[in-house]
Amino acid sequence: xxxxxxxxxxxxxxxxxxxxxxxxxxxxxxxxxxxxxxxxxxxxxxxxxxxxxxxxxxxxxxxxxxxxxxxxxxxxxxxxxxxxxxxxxxxxxxxxxxxxxxxxxxxxxxxxxxxxxxxxxxxxxxxxxxxxxxxxxxxxxxxxxxxxxxxxxxxxxxxxxxxxxxxxxxxxxxxxxxxxxxxxxxxxxxxxxxxxxxxxxxxxxxxxxxxxxxxxxxxxxxxxxxxxxxxxxxxxxxxxxxxxxxxxxxxxxxxxxxxxxxxxxxxxxxxxxxxxxxxxxxxxxxxxxxx
Amino acid sequence: xxxxxxxxxxxxxxxxxxxxxxxxxxxxxxxxxxxxxxxxxxxxxxxxxxxxxxxxxxxxxxxxxxxxxxxxxxxxxxxxxxxxxxxxxxxxxxxxxxxxxxxxxxxxxxxxxxxxxxxxxxxxxxxxxxxxxxxxxxxxxxxxxxxxxxxxxxxxxxxxxxxxxxxxxxxxxxxxxxxxxxxxxxxxxxxxxxxxxxxxxxxxxxxxxxxxxxxxxxxxxxxxxxxxxxxxxxxxxxxxxxxxxxxxxxxxxxxxxxxxxxxxxxxxxxxxxxxxxxxxxxxxxxxxxxx
Numbered sequence: 001x002x003x004x005x006x007x008x009x010x011x012x013x014x015x016x017x018x019x020x021x022x023x024x025x026x027x028x029x030x031x032x033x034x035x036x037x038x039x040x041x042x043x044x045x046x047x048x049x050x051x052x053x054x055x056x057x058x059x060x061x062x063x064x065x066x067x068x069x070x071x072x073x074x075x076x077x078x079x080x081x082x083x084x085x086x087x088x089x090x091x092x093x094x095x096x097x098x099x100x101x102x103x104x105x106x107x108x109x110x111x112x113x114x115x116x117x118x119x120x121x122x123x124x125x126x127x128x129x130x131x132x133x134x135x136x137x138x139x140x141x142x143x144x145x146x147x148x149x150x151x152x153x154x155x156x157x158x159x160x161x162x163x164x165x166x167x168x169x170x171x172x173x174x175x176x177x178x179x180x181x182x183x184x185x186x187x188x189x190x191x192x193x194x195x196x197x198x199x200x201x202x203x204x205x206x207x208x209x210x211x212x213x214x215x216x217x218x219x220x221x222x223x224x225x226x227x228x229x230x231x232x233x234x235x236x237x238x239x240x241x242x243x244x245x246x247x248x249x250x251x252x253x254x255x256x257x258x259x260x261x262x263x264x265x266x267x268x269x270x271x272x273x274x275x276x277x278x279x280x281x282x283x284x285x286x287x288x289x290x291x
Numbered sequence: 292x293x294x295x296x297x298x299x300x301x302x303x304x305x306x307x308x309x310x311x312x313x314x315x316x317x318x319x320x321x322x323x324x325x326x327x328x329x330x331x332x333x334x335x336x337x338x339x340x341x342x343x344x345x346x347x348x349x350x351x352x353x354x355x356x357x358x359x360x361x362x363x364x365x366x367x368x369x370x371x372x373x374x375x376x377x378x379x380x381x382x383x384x385x386x387x388x389x390x391x392x393x394x395x396x397x398x399x400x401x402x403x404x405x406x407x408x409x410x411x412x413x414x415x416x417x418x419x420x421x422x423x424x425x426x427x428x429x430x431x432x433x434x435x436x437x438x439x440x441x442x443x444x445x446x447x448x449x450x451x452x453x454x455x456x457x458x459x460x461x462x463x464x465x466x467x468x469x470x471x472x473x474x475x476x477x478x479x480x481x482x483x484x485x486x487x488x489x490x491x492x493x494x495x496x497x498x499x500x501x502x503x504x505x506x507x508x509x510x511x512x513x514x515x516x517x518x519x520x521x522x523x524x525x526x527x528x529x530x531x532x533x534x535x536x537x538x539x540x541x542x543x544x545x546x547x548x549x550x551x552x553x554x555x556x557x558x559x560x561x562x563x564x565x566x567x568x569x570x571x572x573x574x575x576x577x578x579x580x581x582x
Contacts, residue, residue, distance in 0.1 A: 099486075122500045134500050159496040161488060169486040170493055173479040177502035180475010187471065187546040188464040191535065194542035195390075195460040197452060202461055205450040209413045209425050210523070211468035213504035232501070244482065251485035253580045255478040257548070289544045 002027070003150065004058040006051060006074045006081065008035050011094070011121065012064035014129045015154045017043050022153035029054035029074070031065075052084040060150055061085055064094040067239055068101045075105060082112050090115040090143055092150075094135075096236075098243045099165035099172075102138055106164035115143050118164055120171040121155070124232050132156040136174075138167035172244040179241065179261035181215045182278060186285040189223055199224035219279040231277030234265045241265070264288075293318070294441065295349040297342060297365045297372065299326050302385070302412065303355035305420045306445045308334050313444035320345035320365070322356075343375040351441055352376055355385040358530055359392045367399050374403070381406040381434055383441075385426075387527075389534045390456035390463075393429055397455035406434050409455055411462040412446070415523050423447040427465075429458035463535040470532065470552035472506045473569060477576035480514055490515035510570040522568030525556045532556070555579075 001024060005016040008030040019026045020043040027046045030036040036047035048054035051074050055061045061081050065071055071093060075081050081091060091109050093102065093116075102118035109116035117139030127133040135151050135158035137144055144160040151158040161170045188211075192202055203220045206212060222228070241262040248255050264284035273280055292315060296307040299321040310317045311334040318337045321327040327338035339345035342365050346352045352372050356362055362384060366372050372382060382400050384393065384407075393409035400407035408430030418424040426442050426449035428435055435451040442449040452461045479502075483493055494511045497503060513519070532553040539546050555575035564571055 122497070122502070124501065134496060136496055157496070157499075159492060161492060161496070166486070166488060169482070169488055170496060173483050173488065173493060174497050174500065174502040176479040176482065177472075177475045177497065177504070177507065180478065181468075181472050181502070181504055183474070183548050184468045184471010187548050188467040190544055191460070191467065191539055191542070191546070192464050194544060195457070195538070197457060197460055197464070201450060201452060202464060205425060205427055205448070205452070205461060206413070206465050206468065208448075208505075209465065210415065210505050210509075211413070211465040211472070213468070213472055213506075214499075214501050216468065218501075247486070248482055248580075251482070253481055253485060254582070255482070255580060256551075257474050257478050260547075289539075289546060291545070 001025070001060065001149070002058050003060045003062060004029070004055045006054065006061065006063045007065035007095070008039050009064065009066070010125045011128045013039055015062075015064060015094070015133075016045070018131045018154040019150065020045055024150070024153065027054050027058065050079065051081055052079055055081045055084050057086055059089055060147070061089065061091045062094060062150070063092070066095070068097050071095050071097055071101060071105070076108050082108050082114060085112070085114055087113040088115070090117065090146070092117045092119050092147060094119050094121055096120040096171050096240050096243070097168055099168040099247055102165040102168050116164060117143050117147065118167040119158075120167055122171065122174055128154065135159070136161055136167040136170040138162060138164045168243070169247065171240070172247055175237065175240045176244055176255065176258050178215065178278060180257055181213045182281045183257060183261060183285065185213070185215055185220060185223070186282040187289070189220060189282060190286055190289050193224070215279065219277070223279050223282045228273070228276035228280040231279065233275045234278055234280060235269055235274035237278050238262060238265045238269060292316070292351065292440070293349050294351045294353060295320070295346045297345065297352065297354045298356035298386070299330050300355065300357070301416045302419045304330055306355060306385070306424075307336070309422045309445040310441065311336055315441070315444065318345050318349065341370065342372055343370055346372045346375050348377055350380055351438070352380065352382045353385060353441070354383070357386070359388050362386050362388055362392060362396070366396060373399050373405060376403070376405055378404040379406070381408065381437070383408045383410050383438060385410050385412055387411040387462050387531050387534070388459055390459040390538055393456040393459050407455060408434050408438065409458040410449075411458055413462065413465055419445065426450070427452055427458040427461040429453060429455045459534070460538065463531070463538055466528065466531040467535055467546065467549050469506065469569060471548055472504045473572045474548060474552060474576065476504070476506055476511060476514070477573040478580070480511060480573060481577055481580050484515070506570065510568070514570050514573045519564070519567040519571040522570065524566045525569055525571060526560055526565040528569050529553060529556045529560060
């Protein structure tokens with residue numbers, strides 16, 4: 001099996017590396033060529049300067065880039081993957097995008113005699129580096145089955161959520177849940193702070209009960225220490241929550257918490273905190289609480 | 292050690308039972324006497340018709356009743372526990388109350404030559420029945436240590452959070468976190484519903500990641516089935532969140548999510564859903580989302 005990987009960011013770089021370690025032949029492309037060359041050196045793989053050259057003859061093309069337009073530029077553009085892949089090959093998009101884009105890509109891939117699956121991941125940079133991501137897939141069962149050998153290289157689990165777009169919609173639910181957990185955790189920690197409770201003791205006490213969450217277990221202590229320079233950047237969260245609100249709008253749904261969180265993250269980003277972890281929401285909620 | 296237990300509701304009834312099973316001599320009192328008699332029959336214990344008779348000679352008096360005034364009526368009133376306990380005995384309040392009440396009880400107990408600890412629990416009715424509650428304590432270390440033999444009968448863990456009142460404040464943080472988790476989960480599930488995602492598959496996919504929570508693992512599926520007739524009643528949650536807002540106000544803190552959740556629960560209770568589990572928040576958020 002020959003796999004081409006487009007996009008070597010903090011996620012794609014280690015994911016492509018895991019494929020090499022799994023014994024798969026990997027060709028890579030990255031917009032900034034030097035990053036692709038660095039990767040090729042580190043993993044004794046092959047880097048290409050254009051998408052067309054990279055995907056030529058590949059059985060599987062994996063994409064992991066930034067936003068919807070970044071995906072379009074490496075897939076549906078005239079110099080993109082779809083125009084250059086061999087018939088019957090599969091295009092898998094690991095980028096978190098709008099569900100509409102997933103449907104657009106399915107359409108374009110089908111017309112070109114290709115297969116397509118949207119497959120956003122969760123688990124963050126650490127999950128990518130340790131090969132323990134979760135993959136949320138939108139596509140058909142046989143393509144999903146065929147992709148297991150690939151996903152297994154960097155994911156601890158992959159789940160088929162439905163047709164194209166449903167992987168993206170599952171990821172949206174994931175992000176909305178995170179926003180809710182962090183909003184409650186922030187208000188709770190503010191009260192704890194004012195009350196003089198020791199957060200470490202508090203978390204130990206609460207984490208296995210009905211208030212428990214991954215964020216409480218993994219972020220409450222760093223939040224109490226005002227430590228946010230790591231983890232999942234809020235600039236990406238703003239993008240992801242934007243997809244949620246766009247999707248909700250298409251269903252005439254109002255999601256006040258998701259909206260409020262998006263606004264809070266935008267305000268934090270405007271203050272220059274765009275690269276901080278999503279748990280930095282505490283700062284916005286503190287400001288609001290004390291105003 | 293002789294223990295008196297005041298309040299045999301859905302929590303107190305099984306908690307007092309666990310003490311008997313642990314070999315402790317237990318005397319009980321309940322406002323509705325028939326319940327105390329039923330308990331005494333089931334556990335071959337002793338029921339008393341008045342608080343004064345129940346607590347006479349006890350080393351430990353445990354309280355688990357409804358609200359602040361219910362606690363006062365069995366503790367600080369002239370016919371209450373404090374006026375009738377033997378010198379040096381300890382009064383432990385398992386009721387979820389305001390932090391101010393805990394401080395008031397410490398004062399009253401101290402003046403009467405008694406010891407006091409606030410010790411609200413989490414884990415719900417199932418936790419009480421299975422003897423796996425978590426106890427959040429406010430008091431001093433030696434009293435906390437002395438109470439371990441009692442708590443061990445019905446709790447899987449107990450944590451000393453600080454001086455009197457800090458157990459209650461830890462419980463407040465717990466309830467705020469639950470409100471946040473459930474708000475996000477509700478908005479997420481609404482989007483999932485509209486998108487035609489299968490919630491069972493979705494939860495399996497998300498529960499171990501950054502969006503994961505106890506509520507997602509234990510309530511998302513029942514929420515998707517519109518099943519709320521179990522668990523922790525929102526009428527109690529309204530009371531608890533009221534304490535949170537009262538405490539926040541004393542620190543000049545605004546907690547918008549906690550406020551919004553309280554209002555949503557009050558609206559649900561007004562519709563006759565007061566006995567439903569806190570996950571019924573979904574209904575309020577659905578109404579809002581579709582309005």
